[in-house]
Amino acid sequence: xxxxxxxxxxxxxxxxxxxxxxxxxxxxxxxxxxxxxxxxxxxxxxxxxxxxxxxxxxxxxxxxxxxxxxxxxxxxxxxxxxxxxxxxxxxxxxxxxxxxxxxxxxxxxxxxxxxxxxxxxxxxxxxxxxxxxxxxxxxxxxxxxxxxxxxxxxxxxxxxxxxxxxxxxxxxxxxxxxxxxxxxxxxxxxxxxxxxxxxxxxxxxxxxxxxxxxxxxxxxxxxxxxxxxxxxxxxxxxxxxxxxxxxxxxxxxxxxxxxxxxxxxxxxxxxxxxxxxxxxxxxxxxxxxxxxxxxxxxxxxxxxxxxxxxxxxxxxxxxxxxxxxxxxxxxxxxxxxxxxxxxxxxxxxxxxxxxxxxxxxxxxxxxxxxxxxxxxxxxxxxxxxxxxxxxxxxxxxxxxxxxxxxxxxxxxxxxxxxxxxxxxxxxxxxxxxxxxxxxxxxxxxxxxxxxxxxxxxxxxxxxxxxxxxxxxxxxxxxxxxxxxxxxxxxxxxxxxx
Numbered sequence: 001x002x003x004x005x006x007x008x009x010x011x012x013x014x015x016x017x018x019x020x021x022x023x024x025x026x027x028x029x030x031x032x033x034x035x036x037x038x039x040x041x042x043x044x045x046x047x048x049x050x051x052x053x054x055x056x057x058x059x060x061x062x063x064x065x066x067x068x069x070x071x072x073x074x075x076x077x078x079x080x081x082x083x084x085x086x087x088x089x090x091x092x093x094x095x096x097x098x099x100x101x102x103x104x105x106x107x108x109x110x111x112x113x114x115x116x117x118x119x120x121x122x123x124x125x126x127x128x129x130x131x132x133x134x135x136x137x138x139x140x141x142x143x144x145x146x147x148x149x150x151x152x153x154x155x156x157x158x159x160x161x162x163x164x165x166x167x168x169x170x171x172x173x174x175x176x177x178x179x180x181x182x183x184x185x186x187x188x189x190x191x192x193x194x195x196x197x198x199x200x201x202x203x204x205x206x207x208x209x210x211x212x213x214x215x216x217x218x219x220x221x222x223x224x225x226x227x228x229x230x231x232x233x234x235x236x237x238x239x240x241x242x243x244x245x246x247x248x249x250x251x252x253x254x255x256x257x258x259x260x261x262x263x264x265x266x267x268x269x270x271x272x273x274x275x276x277x278x279x280x281x282x283x284x285x286x287x288x289x290x291x292x293x294x295x296x297x298x299x300x301x302x303x304x305x306x307x308x309x310x311x312x313x314x315x316x317x318x319x320x321x322x323x324x325x326x327x328x329x330x331x332x333x334x335x336x337x338x339x340x341x342x343x344x345x346x347x348x349x350x351x352x353x354x355x356x357x358x359x360x361x362x363x364x365x366x367x368x369x370x371x372x373x374x375x376x377x378x379x380x381x382x383x384x385x386x387x388x389x390x391x392x393x394x395x396x397x398x399x400x401x402x403x404x405x406x407x408x409x410x411x412x413x414x415x416x417x418x419x420x421x422x423x424x425x426x427x428x429x430x431x432x433x434x435x436x437x438x439x440x441x442x443x444x445x446x447x448x449x450x451x452x453x454x455x456x457x458x459x460x461x462x463x464x465x466x467x468x469x470x471x472x473x474x475x476x477x478x479x480x481x482x483x484x485x486x487x488x489x490x491x492x493x494x495x496x497x
Contacts, residue, residue: 006047006147008074009035010064012081012096013055013444018425021483028084028204030220031054033272034115034139035080036191037222041140044187047147050074051192054095056200061095065102074109076147079131080139080480081115089116090402091428093421097129110150114139117421124162126171137162140177140188153473184225184248190256191221193264203268204466205476206363207300207323209469212476219260220270223253223286224279232371232405245278250285254293261295269299277303277324283312287319300320300363305351313358323391324355325363331384332377335370345384352388361391368451369433369444371400371409378444381449389464396426397433397448410434416441431489445487446495456481 011032015023032053039049052068059067079096083089092115100111112133117123122136135142145160157165161178163169179185203218226244228275260266277283290297297320305326316324328348329335352362366385368378385393398405401418401424410417418424425431433444455461456477466474 002069002071002073003050004075005050006075006151007042007049007143008068008072008077009039009049009051010068010077010079010096010099011035011051011053011055012061012079012099013053013083013092014061014095014422015058017094017422017428018091020429020485021321021428022427022480022485026205026480026483028207028215028241029202030084030218030270031191031198031201031218032056032080032082032194033191033222034082036193036196037188038078038080038140038329039183039192039195040190041188042144043192044149045144045466047144047482049192049195050196053196054099054199058199061098061102065106069103069107070180073116075150076111076112076143077103077109078114078139078143079116080446081113083116088425089426090421093117094127097421100309101130112146114143117269117402120401120407123171125171126164126166132166134164135162136164136174137178138180139222140181152311160314176296180244180246182246184246185252189252190259193219193259198264199265203270204300205480207268207270207298208318209361209391209465209473210298212469212473215268217264217266218268218270219266220272221253221256221260222272223248223276224273224282225272232409247279247282249309250289253286254289257290257297258293261297267296267298269297271299271301274302275304275307277307277312277316280309280312284315287315287321290319291315295320300325302327304350308351308355309449310354313355313360317358317360321360323363325365326352326390328364328384328388329375329381330370331366331380331382332373335355335372335377335381348384349388352390356391358394362388363392363394364388364390365394365396366451367396367398368448369436369439369441371398371406371436373398373436373444374438375443375447378439378447378451382447382454385451385455386458386460391458391464391468395448395452395455395481397431397444398436399424399426400434408436427485429486432489440495442489442493442495445489449485449487449490 015172019027035051042049048414054064076361081089081092084090103111110132113131114135119136122134125134142162157163157211161176162174198217203215208215209217224247298413299321300323303324351487400410423430423432433441435441
């Protein structure tokens with residue numbers, strides 16, 4: 001008999017569709033961080049909650065819905081639409097939409113969507129998807145008020161802030177916005193790990209270059225929410241309604257790590273924060289507590305070139321931070337300025353070398369096709385990546401994610417957007433980057449794929465990998481290179497980089 005609960009939180013996703021051949025063994029499988037945080041919040045308010053993590057089960061949408069409805073009898077279903085990295089919510093909308101349709105076809109349970117994409121486009125989400133509610137801000141408070149209203153038999157939800165709902169065929173907008181969760185330590189102190197099957201999660205491959213055969217167990221956690229910066233390609237703040245930045249205390253963060261280490265034997269940890277290396281007191285407070293414990297951790301976190309300070313690096317390394325991910329974005333200072341990243345190439349090279357000198361690996365993020373990009377500036381980006389020769393690199397095509405400045409610009413200027421939400425995935429068959437005045441979408445995508453193959457095939461990079469990580473990692477990279485991503489844009493109109 002199905003277990004009666006208040007809220008079923010669903011993490012949607014389709015690893016195969018999103019990552020093609022990389023989804024089976026290469027791409028990470030991350031815990032559903034926001035679903036886990038929301039579960040903690042709701043439990044502390046006395047609600048019975050469960051999480052169903054579709055990507056972790058590897059089930060189809062049909063299998064997942066059949067199994068979850070057999071296992072649970074929820075009063076409210078909430079699809080929590082986020083992704084492996086902050087801008088990757090939209091690519092999970094096809095899975096979320098299909099799950100919602102299947103649930104509505106098989107049951108009368110009300111369905112809500114929350115997450116970055118629904119928050120960015122709440123009215124469109126209400127009209128496109130078979131859902132009863134959309135939350136246009138953070139989520140936890142709105143979910144709580146909605147389940148309380150349903151329990152009370154209410155049919156008018158006007159008093160619930162940040163809640164979009166339907167009255168017949170009319171879409172009703174919220175009357176007011178809900179304040180963000182203020183006391184994170186008290187109200188939402190970490191993820192409800194006991195609701196997840198920890199054996200299913202797998203770290204990013206590069207994160208484990210020092211132990212490539214030990215990618216499990218793995219955990220990802222937040223130490224802060226939001227970001228104070230305004231990069232034009234980023235949609236991270238859509239669920240927060242502003243450039244907000246809130247932190248859990250170091251004590252709460254490290255208590256969660258204590259639990260992960262002692263209960264699940266976790267070594268590999270990702271700090272999901274859009275910008276972890278930012279507030280010195282916060283960073284050093286966490287580092288000091290971790291150093292006291294002496295755990296053998298393998299942590300990675302996001303940083304910016306202009307937030308990393310040389311005198312912080314020794315403490316980060318001693319605390320177990322083996323990787324920092326830098327948003328380098330472009331080799332052109334002009335293009336970086338347009339993306340709200342005002343630092344010079346010399347600064348980038350200097351800080352990367354300082355990080356590496358402290359024994360911390362660098363993962364560089366690069367974007368091709370930003371609004372001011374040309375063939376020449378994209379080549380400059382690849383040249384900078386090859387010069388830096390970071391231990392790993394991510395190469396992205398510029399994408400107008402809903403909630404970002406680029407999306408607003410594309411809509412305003414009539415620039416073609418991907419034909420459906422799944423095509424926002426960087427690795428999908430029918431992915432469609434944002435064209436600019438100098439470059440077509442196909443030209444940008446072709447250069448991105450060329451840059452990836454050039455970087456990971458370069459003898460300088462391969463020699464460095466062999467020296468630092470050994471032959472098993474080089475063999476693993478050869479496996480990655482052997483998986484060719486099919487590209488609809490390029491197969492229909494071949495372009496040379």
